[in-house]
Amino acid sequence: MQITIDLPDNLPLTEADVRLELAIVLYQQHSLSLDKAAQLAKVSVDDFYQLLISRHIVTRPADPDDEPAELILASLRNSMQQVKEGKVHPISELWDGIND
Numbered sequence: 001m002q003i004t005i006d007l008p009d010n011l012p013l014t015e016a017d018v019r020l021e022l023a024i025v026l027y028q029q030h031s032l033s034l035d036k037a038a039q040l041a042k043v044s045v046d047d048f049y050q051l052l053i054s055r056h057i058v059t060r061p062a063d064p065d066d067e068p069a070e071l072i073l074a075s076l077r078n079s080m081q082q083v084k085e086g087k088v089h090p091i092s093e094l095w096d097g098i099n100d
Contacts, residue, residue, distance in 0.1 A: 019041050020043070024057065
């Protein structure tokens with residue numbers, strides 16, 4: 001789906017700002033999952049999650065070694081999508097070039 005919105009020229013927002021704010025609102029309304037909201041905002045899931053923390057929309061886990069379940073699920077969904085799109089590499093190539 002594509003939506004076109006005409007905004008006044010003097011509005012101090014960029015397209016990136018509008019995408020980000022819309023993604024946050026849709027995430028808060030449970031209309032988008034974490035990974036889909038990050039995709040709409042055109043940022044990584046981790047960056048989007050950190051923004052949600054900084055805005056006090058989600059809270060940081062008590063133990064810094066614990067990753068929130070939602071972040072883990074978003075990562076798994078992203079990985080599965082990459083597999084479906086054929087964006088995977090054989091495990092034999094995993095370490096190729098690591099010492100270069």
